[in-house]
Amino acid sequence: MSGLREIRAKISTVQNLQKLTHxxxxxxxxxxxxxxxxxxAARPYGEMIRNVCAHMSHAHPEYKSPYLHQHETSNRAGxxxxxxxxxxxxxxxxxxxxxxxxxxxxxxxxxxEIEICTIGAKGMSFLRRAxxxxxxxAVGIGDTPRMQQLALPVGRILDAYKSGELDSVHxxxxxxxxxxxxxxxxxxxxxxxxxxxxxxxxxxxxxxxPDPKVIxxxxxxxxxxxxIFLAVAENMASEQGARMVAMxxxxxxxxxxxEELKMIYxxxxxxAITEEITEIISGAAAV
Amino acid sequence: MAMTVQVDVVSIEGSLFSGLAxxxxxxxxxxxxxxxPGHAPMIARMKPGAIRLxxxxxxxxxxxxxxxxxxxxxxxxxTILSDLGLLERDADExxxxxxxxxxxxxxxxxxxDIEFMRIQVELTRALSRLEGxxxxxxxxxxx
Numbered sequence: 001m002s003g004l005r006e007i008r009a010k011i012s013t014v015q016n017l018q019k020l021t022h023x024x025x026x027x028x029x030x031x032x033x034x035x036x037x038x039x040x041a042a043r044p045y046g047e048m049i050r051n052v053c054a055h056m057s058h059a060h061p062e063y064k065s066p067y068l069h070q071h072e073t074s075n076r077a078g079x080x081x082x083x084x085x086x087x088x089x090x091x092x093x094x095x096x097x098x099x100x101x102x103x104x105x106x107x108x109x110x111x112x113e114i115e116i117c118t119i120g121a122k123g124m125s126f127l128r129r130a131x132x133x134x135x136x137x138a139v140g141i142g143d144t145p146r147m148q149q150l151a152l153p154v155g156r157i158l159d160a161y162k163s164g165e166l167d168s169v170h171x172x173x174x175x176x177x178x179x180x181x182x183x184x185x186x187x188x189x190x191x192x193x194x195x196x197x198x199x200x201x202x203x204x205x206x207x208x209x210p211d212p213k214v215i216x217x218x219x220x221x222x223x224x225x226x227x228i229f230l231a232v233a234e235n236m237a238s239e240q241g242a243r244m245v246a247m248x249x250x251x252x253x254x255x256x257x258x259e260e261l262k263m264i265y266x267x268x269x270x271x272a273i274t275e276e277i278t279e280i281i282s283g284a285a286a287v
Numbered sequence: 288m289a290m291t292v293q294v295d296v297v298s299i300e301g302s303l304f305s306g307l308a309x310x311x312x313x314x315x316x317x318x319x320x321x322x323x324p325g326h327a328p329m330i331a332r333m334k335p336g337a338i339r340l341x342x343x344x345x346x347x348x349x350x351x352x353x354x355x356x357x358x359x360x361x362x363x364x365x366t367i368l369s370d371l372g373l374l375e376r377d378a379d380e381x382x383x384x385x386x387x388x389x390x391x392x393x394x395x396x397x398x399x400d401i402e403f404m405r406i407q408v409e410l411t412r413a414l415s416r417l418e419g420x421x422x423x424x425x426x427x428x429x430x
Contacts, residue, residue, distance in 0.1 A: 038300075041300060041301035041302070042299050042300070042301070044295070044297045044301070044302040044305075045297040045298060045299045045301075045302075045368065048295055048297050048366050048368060049357075049368050051366065052330075052357065052359045052366055052368065055328075055359070055361065056330065059328065147299055147370070148405065148408045148409075149405075152404065204328060205328070206328045206329055206330045207327060207328065207329040207330075207331075208329075208330060208331075209315055209316060209317055209329065209330070209331035209332065210316060210317065210332065214332070215330055215331070215332060215357070218332065218357070219330070219357050219368075222357060222368065222370075226299060229299055
């Protein structure tokens with residue numbers, strides 16, 4: 001019977017799909033541990049450089065780094081948008097893009113122009129469709145964040161800020177709360193805030209080598225790059241977490257669908273057998 | 288007991304060293320600097336090379352290779368922010384030479400500018416480590 005064969009084909013298709021989603025779930029599960037370790041490995045650097053920047057902000061009040069003080073001249077904003085390269089991770093990217101889009105709309109209403117640096121393929125294709133001004137991008141960064149992959153695209157935005165073309169730079173990424181909870185966030189990156197913690201103990205200054213301006217700017221630049229690096233690492237952990245959850249849900253759904261299809265299959269089969277028997281009996285009765 | 292200072296050597300890929308040391312030698316940009324506990328505050332740019340740490344109650348030194356980075360000295364704390372770092376025990380000179388050769392080879396047949404830049408970064412990384420090792424070898428021969 002054709003009806004039966006069709007249902008059987010459907011069942012095997014869903015079973016194949018389930019195998020796929022299950023495999024992806026397992027892959028994400030093993031990856032998330034590595035990605036999370038990498039995220040934690042980068043933390044000490046982030047803390048240390050933050051301390052150094054805090055010390056520095058007390059030491060030399062004469063030189064004002066452009067990274068710390070707003071110039072507000074150009075009415076342009078910069079945005080660094082971090083998304084995943086691949087899909088199959090639930091609403092991770094769409095939630096983030098929704099947030100970014102709202103903020104961009106808000107800026108546009110204020111008459112600000114926006115320059116965007118996208119990290120990850122998903123954000124780029126979305127913004128291309130939205131006709132946004134993408135000045136630089138990094139795609140295909142894999143599962144290990146590397147500074148040299150990020151330095152170039154991110155550098156364009158930071159340079160534009162330093163030379164006064166941008167008033168502020170924001171960063172948009174998905175924060176890793178735990179394996180199941182991920183939060184899209186939008187943070188202000190530049191000018192830096194909150195690096196003036198604590199009160200200076202008397203007047204003192206560093207011995208600078210080679211000279212204060214260079215070293216202050218360079219250290220702050222490294223700090224900003226470290227923040228971006230950490231954001232990318234967090235986004236990767238979130239991506240794997242979201243994928244794990246999404247693929248688990250997909251596998252569970254597949255199980256339900258298979259159960260339902262099997263039920264229909266058995267009912268149809270039973271009906272066919274009953275029909276045949278009735279036909280035979282009625283045929284025998286007629287004889 | 289000799290005076291000690293808290294030293295932290297970190298790179299973006301992880302913490303390389305954290306602990307007390309009696310004396311530190313670091314490759315600052317304008318020359319090597321030696322730091323004893325209680326040094327005046329200093330902040331300096333580093334060039335590729337080896338950091339040597341004299342640890343309390345231990346013979347010999349701990350050696351860490353760094354590429355460029357930032358060195359911050361406070362009287363009771365030394366922080367070394369390395370762009371890339373490598374512990375001596377993880378280093379493998381043969382492997383690094385191989386890396387250098389491979390990179391130089393690809394450099395000759397480079398395709399695009401971006402590719403070129405990426406390779407250049409790799410080359411610098413291999414070179415800085417190699418340089419660090421050679422500095423160390425030279426020094427060891429003298430002793």
